[in-house]
């Protein structure tokens with residue numbers, strides 16, 4: 001038996017659509033696997049009632065297939081589904097690490113990234129790896145067709161999750177098919193700034209690089225109260241604010257001393273829009289960790 005803790009993640013970070021990701025120190029899923037002749041999945045925890053236990057529909061089923069590793073699997077959800085916090089990815093990442101150990105498959109963590117991404121194709125139609133990469137490797141990750149690069153970064157974050165669901169599949173439908181050269185130049189500049197900020201653990205540069213003129217404005221429309229939440233977070237000291245993943249969570253980078261105030265303002269702004277929300281005062285954290293074997 002192997003039990004792992006697989007963290008929530010925030011993908012895109014504004015300027016790095018389908019490329020950037022960050023592991024969050026909290027929340028997380030706990031995944032337990034045990035060898036079995038046939039795969040069965042049991043899901044408990046936050047939002048479990050919305051998550052299929054059929055291996056063909058759950059993200060971990062694709063991981064079982066890819067590693068040829070049938071198992072009795074228990075997923076204790078700490079990451080709410082349809083959150084923009086890589087919920088579907090956390091389970092897939094955890095299953096990939098746990099099954100690799102259980103069956104001694106000998107894959108490196110980097111090799112497990114595309115395997116776990118197969119689970120994302122099951123739920124969103126696209127095997128985007130920008131959530132599974134940080135959930136497996138930890139830190140800030142840059143994932144392209146050539147592979148994943150990761151760096152540890154000490155950056156305080158607030159993630160504010162409103163009590164509404166947005167599926168990644170639906171939120172991908174609003175992504176523009178084209179972008180102007182002007183927007184591309186701005187996006188590349190912002191993405192590069194953010195990457196330098198992560199390498200320096202500099203919340204000011206990270207925040208500056210979060211602005212994205214192409215995808216985020218379209219996604220923000222799906223989140224009631226977004227503009228006010230963003231403005232109030234900046235007023236409280238946030239250095240950057242954007243949609244986390246496909247939303248509805250909103251992520252803010254900030255300095256440690258401002259984190260509590262940023263969280264309080266974001267919650268209050270959602271409340272003002274009539275939306276209940278939960279704020280996680282978090283930071284960039286570790287990847288999947290083995291709890292027991």
Ligand SMILES: Nc1ncnc2c1ncn2[C@@H]1O[C@H](COP(=O)(O)OP(=O)(O)O)[C@@H](O)[C@H]1O
Nearest residue numbers: 058059081082083084086087088091123167168
């Ligand atoms: N193990 C899993 N954990 C969470 N969601 C899952 C899992 N397997 C399948 N799903 C489905 O994936 C969808 C949530 O994924 P997604 O829309 O990408 O949101 P998130 O941003 O939270 O990952 C839901 O429809 C959920 O039922």
Ligand SMILES: N[C@@H](CCOP(=O)(O)O)C(=O)O
Nearest residue numbers: 011018084085086168245246
């Ligand atoms: N790059 C993807 C990331 C989706 O993240 P999730 O946490 O909402 O699943 C996208 O933006 O569609």
